[in-house]
Amino acid sequence: MPTLRHAQLRYLSLLLGLWLVAFVLTRTALLLSHWQEAGTGASGLLTVYGVGLLYDLAYLAFAAVPLGVYLLLCPERIWTSRWHRAWLQLLLAISLYAMLFTAVAEWLFWDEFGVRFNFIAVDYLVYSDEVVNNILESYPIYPLLALLALLALVVAAALQRPLRQALDAPLLPWRGRLAAIASLTGMALGVALTVGQDFPRSSGGNAYQRELASNGPFQFFAAFRNNELDYQQFYATLPEAEVAAQLRREISEPNARFIGSDPLDIRRVIDNPGQPKALNVVLVTIESLSAKYMGSFGDTRGLTPNLDELRRQSLFFNNFYATGTRTDRGLEAITLSVPPTPGRSIVKRIGRESGFASLGQQLAAQGYDSAFLYGGRGYFDNMSAFFSGNGYRVVDQSSVDEADIHFKNAWGMADEDLYRLAIKEADNDHAASKPFFLQLMTTSNHRPYTYPEGRIDIPSGDGREGAVKYTDHAIGGFLRAARGKPWFDNTLFVFVADHTAGSAGSQDLPVASYHIPLFIYGPKLVKPHEVSMIASQIDIAPTLLGLLNLDYVSTFYGRNLLRHDAKPGRALIGNYQHLGLFDGKDLAILSPRGVVRRHDDALQLSRESQVSSDDSLVARDIAYYQGASHAYGHALLSWLPKPPASTRLSQR
Known part of the structure; x- marks a missing residue:
């Protein structure tokens, strides 16, 4: 059986352990910056650090696969060469720099948006010209990068003894290497099947606690896959007939004529x-x-x-x-x-x-x-x-x-x-x-x-x-x-x-x-x-x-x-996961995994409670978002250059 007595696994565990320490320190720094808002009693700390550890290990399970495969497949002749030992020492220093850089980037992103990395951070990579120039104009970035490099070198020097001990340990035999690769791959697959981007974010409670419990790099890479969410798959729904009736009550106007055959088609002739x-x-x-x-x-x-x-x-x-x-x-x-x-x-x-x-x-x-x-x-x-x-x-x-x-x-x-x-x-x-x-x-x-x-x-x-x-x-x-x-x-x-x-x-x-x-x-x-x-x-x-x-x-x-016949007001508000309807007093929220919540007195005490889709405010919320997602997916929002003859408009 593979054990940490062997060089490849000792080196891998050293790097992963350092990343874990960096994640915990980053979480602690972010927590201290919003201690009061996070409401961190004993249960809050358990959420932040307990669930946080789960997320950290989940990310490391993915990150360990490519590096682990490289280390475990490296032939003994190359492993023991001087240039390879120098490369592994350099890799440790580079990893330390990446840890420090990630921690600072998370701090700046949190300062701007109050959340861990998400699809916004992904967009920032796409639009790198504006983002890089913005960072250069907003922060003393070059002195900061130099300081991070110096800190990485100092820590790398301090870790020379455990690094030498890892590199001098006996190598894992080939049968053990294959077993280790299988174990790493199995753990990554297990994480992929059990830990998602929306857990525990969709479960209600204190948003700061849930964001602190997340892992920035994990959320960043998950955002590549999940920047669009299928409404039917992830959110509470109602029968189409109920949604259609509710939507028409919400948006109908005097003399408006609905013209679509799809129950959720809201296209209508507006007569001003x-x-x-x-x-x-x-x-x-x-x-x-x-x-x-x-x-x-x-x-x-x-x-x-x-x-x-x-x-x-x-x-x-x-x-x-x-x-x-x-x-x-x-x-x-x-x-x-x-x-x-x-x-x-x-x-x-x-x-x-x-x-x-x-x-x-x-x-x-x-x-x-x-x-x-x-x-x-x-x-x-x-x-x-x-x-x-x-x-x-x-x-x-x-x-x-x-x-x-x-x-x-x-x-x-x-x-x-x-x-x-x-x-x-x-x-x-x-x-x-x-x-x-x-x-x-x-x-x-x-x-x-x-x-x-x-x-x-x-x-x-x-x-x-x-x-x-x-x-x-x-x-x-x-x-x-x-x-x-x-x-x-x-x-x-x-x-x-x-x-x-x-x-x-x-x-x-x-x-x-x-x-x-x-x-x-x-x-x-x-x-x-x-x-x-x-x-x-x-x-x-x-x-x-x-x-x-x-x-x-x-x-x-x-x-x-x-x-003059306008209906009572409402505001549709949301972020990329949570979908809300505010009626001036109370707020209904739809979240992934079908979670439905209500916040009574949303501008003041904001008392949160779990409710069902039978709640009238929640039903209005579902109608808008289920209807809009359906309309987008079925091209019901399209421009018609020449409307059907039955819908031709005559201004008067």
Whole structure:
């Protein structure tokens, strides 16, 4: 039988033991940084370290296979050579460096997102140019890497004695080597069959404890496989007839006619009363603008004077929520009016991200110039492919002359430059007597929080506070410039955040962390007042088309919030695993493995309880997400260039 007396297994166990120590120390450091939020009593510590050990060993079971196979198949002649011993010593030092690097990377990722590595980290590898430049501009990365290298060498030197003892031990005979390989492979297969990415994350309780109990590298590699989740396989469902009936109650409007034969097909003719209005629309999606930063919501730092004034002049929605935690989720909801189905957003489902009945496509069919303007490079988050495939003309940083970009950082041009670009595009369309729909995506309110010097009284790169104030400053300048244009009086300006600045918390879906502002501004078009109805980003598209009095065939899951017959509010919020519906007081959450929960008084005490799918709030939650997942999978969200004759629209 293979034992740790033999050289190959002693060396392998030394490396794996060091990785295990690194994982425990990383978990401890993250725990200490959020000790109070994690609620770590005796049971909490047992969860964090007990389940954590399971995850650590699961990852090491996978990691041990390739290295173990190499060590066990290495011939004795090569094993005993001087160059091979030197290589194994170097491999130990490299492994130590990788451990330290991983620990620091986990700390920085946790600081940004409040979770272990997930599919966001995978995306960061895909879009490495923006991410690397962002890291270089945000942290003293080169001194940090040098320090990690020095620490790795120091620890490697301290481990020379146990390393020599391992290398000098007798080699395992060939029969024992084959048995060891079989054991390693069997353990890896056992882990693959029993330990999944969603365990124990789907079971409720304190989200910090569950994230701390995870293993970052394990979650990172699992995310390669699980960035899309099949709703029927992983989540609670209801019979199709019940889902269809519930959905129609949720989204039906007076005079709306459902036209699909599939019970879960929500395509319907929307009849907005009145003559259509050929108004221009400028929709600005603002990076990471939490409602809590606004002075009118109680912030005392004076960061948003322009937005606070704009609130008084606009149709303002004060109980409005982002659907997700990332830019692509916000763009998906605003553009397609769909709930945040599990896994990655439709924007990034490469090869299946186009052909939808988007807001831009609807307006383009009415003769608008629908354009997506992005301050960065459109390949990031697959934006160019998504928008160009769904009725938009894409204008990004690469479309702009360098002379017109006065400041840029890792993520793209400063907001001022983007707004100047929007003014130029609007001028061109107005000169051509063409109505325009410009959908903008800003970048300045994002780490590294850099912007042109001298604009505000907070130095560039000083943190989120300065970035928010610069964002507000740029919006004020944009509106002042627009007011001098001949197209201003005929233009609706919409300002909304893509998501908040942070959504981490002790709960899976901390509702308050999804709260964002929505402004609809047009001094001669919209009467200023506030709307208190609970709503989310999926409601923007139908509300705008309602303001324009346009009839259309809708695939939208949102509602026109301005109809007098509007139903009680609700907000669809989620992350890549947990799917929620908030009714203004209580929150229903659907999680993998069919787990269903309810949070009563979600904004305050948030009392969690396990419930069944018979619960009325849960049934509404299931209807939206089961219906949307079905519609996406069965191409029921597609754009129909020529609707069937029975659904032809006649504006009046």
